[in-house]
Amino acid sequence: MTWLTIVLLLLFGLLFLAAEVVFIPGTTIVGLIGFALLVAGVWLGYRDLGTPIGHYALLSTAALAGLILYIGLRPKNLAKVALNEVNNASVHDVRRPDVLPGSVGRTLSALRPAGTVLFDEEQRREVVTRGEFVAAGTAVRVLGIEQNRIVVEVA
Incomplete structure (x- = not known):
C-alpha cells in the first residue's frame, strides 16, 4: 500500500x-x-x-x-x-468632439431640454439646451461642449 x-x-x-x-x-x-x-x-x-x-x-x-x-x-x-497580433483598433474619444461649435443640425426629437439632433445628415448626437424646450424638426446651432455634453440653441 x-x-x-x-x-x-x-x-x-x-x-x-x-x-x-x-x-x-x-x-x-x-x-x-x-x-x-x-x-x-x-x-x-x-x-x-x-x-x-x-x-x-x-x-x-x-x-x-x-x-x-x-x-x-x-x-x-x-x-x-501567446498573443502574436497587434490590435490597431481605436475608439471614439469623447474628449475630442466631432461636432464643432457653430455647427447646425436638425432636431430628431423634442429637446426637453435633452434630445437627439442630426448633424450633416449622418451624425446623430445627444444634445441639451440651456433649459428651453425645442420642438422636433427645428434647426439648432451648437454653442459649445461642456463636460461631454453638446449644448445647443435654436438657430
Missing part, C-alpha cells in the same frame, strides 16, 4: 506540474501543489522504501519534470498561447 501512495503522489505531482506548464500557465498555485506532491512522494520514497528506491524516485521525477518543462516552455509551444 505504501508504494501505491508514493506512486500516486508522484503521478499527481507530475500531472499538476504539466497542467501548470501546458494548460494553465501563470496560475502558480497549481504548480506549487504539484511541486509539493512531488516533494512529498520523493520524501516518502526515501523514508518508507529505502535509499535506493528513493534515488530512483528522485531521478525519475526530476527527469520527467524536466521533460515536461522542456516541452511546455519551448518557443514553438509558447507561440500557440
Whole structure:
C-alpha cells in the first residue's frame, strides 16, 4: 500500500506540474501543489522504501519534470498561447468632439431640454439646451461642449 501512495503522489505531482506548464500557465498555485506532491512522494520514497528506491524516485521525477518543462516552455509551444497580433483598433474619444461649435443640425426629437439632433445628415448626437424646450424638426446651432455634453440653441 505504501508504494501505491508514493506512486500516486508522484503521478499527481507530475500531472499538476504539466497542467501548470501546458494548460494553465501563470496560475502558480497549481504548480506549487504539484511541486509539493512531488516533494512529498520523493520524501516518502526515501523514508518508507529505502535509499535506493528513493534515488530512483528522485531521478525519475526530476527527469520527467524536466521533460515536461522542456516541452511546455519551448518557443514553438509558447507561440500557440501567446498573443502574436497587434490590435490597431481605436475608439471614439469623447474628449475630442466631432461636432464643432457653430455647427447646425436638425432636431430628431423634442429637446426637453435633452434630445437627439442630426448633424450633416449622418451624425446623430445627444444634445441639451440651456433649459428651453425645442420642438422636433427645428434647426439648432451648437454653442459649445461642456463636460461631454453638446449644448445647443435654436438657430
